[in-house]
Amino acid sequence: MTTGPQRASQGGGVQSVERTFELLELMADAGGEVALSELAEKSGLPLPTIHRIIRTLVSNGYARQQPSRRYALGPRLIRLGETASRALGSWARPYLAELTEATGETSNMAVLDGEQIVYVAQVPSQHSMRMFTEVGRRVDAHATAVGKAVMATLPPDAVTQLLSRTTMHPQTERTITSIEAMQEELARIREQGYALDDGEQEVGVRCYAVAVPGAPAGAAISISGPEARMARISTDEVIPLMQRLAKDLSAELSTTTA
Numbered sequence: 001m002t003t004g005p006q007r008a009s010q011g012g013g014v015q016s017v018e019r020t021f022e023l024l025e026l027m028a029d030a031g032g033e034v035a036l037s038e039l040a041e042k043s044g045l046p047l048p049t050i051h052r053i054i055r056t057l058v059s060n061g062y063a064r065q066q067p068s069r070r071y072a073l074g075p076r077l078i079r080l081g082e083t084a085s086r087a088l089g090s091w092a093r094p095y096l097a098e099l100t101e102a103t104g105e106t107s108n109m110a111v112l113d114g115e116q117i118v119y120v121a122q123v124p125s126q127h128s129m130r131m132f133t134e135v136g137r138r139v140d141a142h143a144t145a146v147g148k149a150v151m152a153t154l155p156p157d158a159v160t161q162l163l164s165r166t167t168m169h170p171q172t173e174r175t176i177t178s179i180e181a182m183q184e185e186l187a188r189i190r191e192q193g194y195a196l197d198d199g200e201q202e203v204g205v206r207c208y209a210v211a212v213p214g215a216p217a218g219a220a221i222s223i224s225g226p227e228a229r230m231a232r233i234s235t236d237e238v239i240p241l242m243q244r245l246a247k248d249l250s251a252e253l254s255t256t257t258a
Contacts, residue, residue: 016053092121099223107223114165125225142176148197172202197209205226208235210246214253221245223242
């Protein structure tokens with residue numbers, strides 16, 4: 001039989017794990033580097049508690065102290081992220097394959113990492129002229145349909161903080177380069193249920209994307225191809241398909257991670 005003190009200890013252990021992940025998430029949201037006082041302000045946790053957790057993370061390589069005495073995410077997280085990305089990609093491929101088969105165009109899945117999008121899975125088109133994005137490639141979120149689809153799921157204040165950490169560099173003459181214009185774009189995306197990259201990342205390329213609802217990390221699936229071919233695709237047909245696949249993928253991820 002489990003005793004009362006043991007139950008309390010187990011509960012405290014779970015709470016410590018939750019607090020640890022909360023602090024790692026806050027560090028990531030801050031761009032990967034933060035002061036202890038900022039963590040205290042955002043988490044509401046006492047400074048001694050934060051210091052104890054961060055000290056454990058540093059000793060295990062999951063965080064590191066900068067010369068400025070601020071703390072940054074540590075190198076051991078890279079291996080965890082890479083492994084998680086491969087697993088996420090393997091779960092997504094059957095859904096992307098169905099999307100590519102239905103549309104004839106290249107399909108992708110990407111996740112938001114800081115202010116950038118990381119591609120984690122792809123099923124290429126069979127056309128000789130097709131889009132190819134290397135899995136693992138990182139691009140700025142503001143110039144992509146997948147990035148805009150994910151940002152549209154965030155509160156406006158969180159979007160402003162995210163974009164404030166970037167230069168919003170124009171990839172083409174169509175790239176949105178101001179926070180105000182992006183907020184307007186995201187409002188349209190929330191209303192219509194999908195995001196469009198119409199030559200904003202690469203001239204002559206069009207991409208449609210929808211967010212994966214409730215994904216453990218902000219994620220979206222997309223199709224992309226030459227503008228002339230993509231113009232023949234009916235959004236009235238393909239967007240509901242993409243939304244269904246995104247919902248089905250989300251359900252599988254929830255079951256897998258439960």
